Amino acid sequence: MSAILSAHDLNKSYGKFQVLKNINLTIERGKVVGLIGPNGAGKTTFLKSVLGLLPCDGELSVLGIDPFKKRPELMKEICFIADVAVLPKWIQVSQLLDFTEQTHPNFSREKALAFIAKTKIKLNHKVKELSKGMVAQLHLAIVMSIDAQLLVLDEPTLGLDILFRKEFYNNLINDYFNHERTIIITTHQVEEIEHILTDVMFIKDGEIVLNADMDTLKSEYFEVMVNQTNYQQAMNLKPLTVKKVFGKYIMLFKAESKSKVSPLGEVQRPSVSDLFVALMQEEQS
């Protein structure tokens, strides 16, 4: 295992407002990392730095390359979808394939055509004639046809309906991901990508507040469903969060208190989104 990305004391400010604060992290090859944080936490700024779109202070190395200084070189090895609607509107699908083929050494036109053939997109369509979902499919088809080592997805499915979103991630994992490749995803719909992630990072106010692999994360926390009779007893053990569902209480605890809590109710694995909410609240209190 080798690090595909390493950041050391990464800082970025806009005037007095510090967007990224001393970020230190490494991402290993072959991971699917979810970068999760509230709006304005610095996710996009961090990703833009990784993609060489923004300069920042500190050390940042992606595949051994300084992204801002050598973006064109880096882009041979990584690709990204920054938003759903960034493909030029006026272009024809076939022209887009021609252009990508001529500018990207690792792009396979055959693969792209095969992906597109599975959709309703026609080669003589213009991008502006496609629906939002189809544009996302097209962009994904292009990106998946690039033999890249790192794929960065920043809210790739924003504004798409649930069917497109599911298909998007299914294609990504089944047709693209292998253990040589690395994927970094940010999204607000955490529950939809939870099952494909190997690692999660929570970012808040420009700081990484949690960086763990999924197994560790899930073994460090657990949820208990408690009914009314055991409610007070469970509350005394200070759960991280409590939510009421159908007259029962679902409480989140850290693993240390498992022996005391588990007799009080039914134990279950927490979801990443619940953990995220809990940790964000914990920070605040």
Add this chain to the structure above:
Amino acid sequence: MKSKMKTIAALLKLEYWEHRGAFVKTPLIIGLVMGVITILAYATSDRFVVDLSGGDNLKLAISTLEQLSDGQITMGLDIFMLSTGSLYHFILFILIFFFLLGSLYDDRKDGSILFYKSLPISDTQTVLSKLMVATIIAPMAFTVGLMISHLFVFLILSLILLFNGLNPFSLLWSNTSFISNWGAFAIGCIVQALWALPLYGWLLFTSAVAKRRPFLMAVFAPLVAGFIWYWYNALVNLNLFKIGFFKTIGILFAKATTPFASGIDQPKSGSFEFDPSEQSNLDVIQGMLNGLMQIELVYGIIFAAVTTGLAIYIRRYRNTI
């Protein structure tokens, strides 16, 4: 190196796809309009009865044509070809002006810059490709468009002549010097690009910098700078016209819009009047080339290099708006 050339070629092709409506169709549409005007003029000529002609314009026209010497016909055709050429130069400049203004701004506005930046294309390649469209691709498209338009108009004229029992080959085609007229236009395009280079550089710079409305910045920033300069001179040095800031810009615009007249020395009013009846096509070429032997051209190219360099530098830091 080979892959870099391939990338530039792909970028130029992309610009061609995006802007062929402006640069390829415009000259053809003007040619079509010229052809239609010719037909309309012919079809309506009988309606305007002028006493002098004895009531029949067409007969008069035909008899006049027959009496004209070859030299006079050639001159008349040259005037037509050079003045349409001059019109094409002017329109070409206007199109390039707005193309460059949007070239590094529109993709930031609609977000597609994020797609382009996800490909292994450097900002230098991107900016230079825009400049190459302005100086090479668009003028080439216009040259071909002008040639097709001229041939189209001549074809219509030939049909009209044939219709009236005149020989278009002896009257029209053999009296036309296509090579030197089209050559004058093509050389005019090169001269135009050279004189307009500082303006192109400035437009690229404003297009890369502007957060909104690059047009306002491109036009008003020099105006403000010019006025400050004049007031500074007026108040501090009491020497109002030390360096003609607006005059320089005016001359550049004049040369960029009317390259045929760029060889004429020191225009008095800051604008050039191109009069094709005064000069033959070879005179025009000679004049334009002589006009290039000016130190101002070198200053302009240096200014263009600086502004284009700044545009590339700024482009690195710019994403979506």
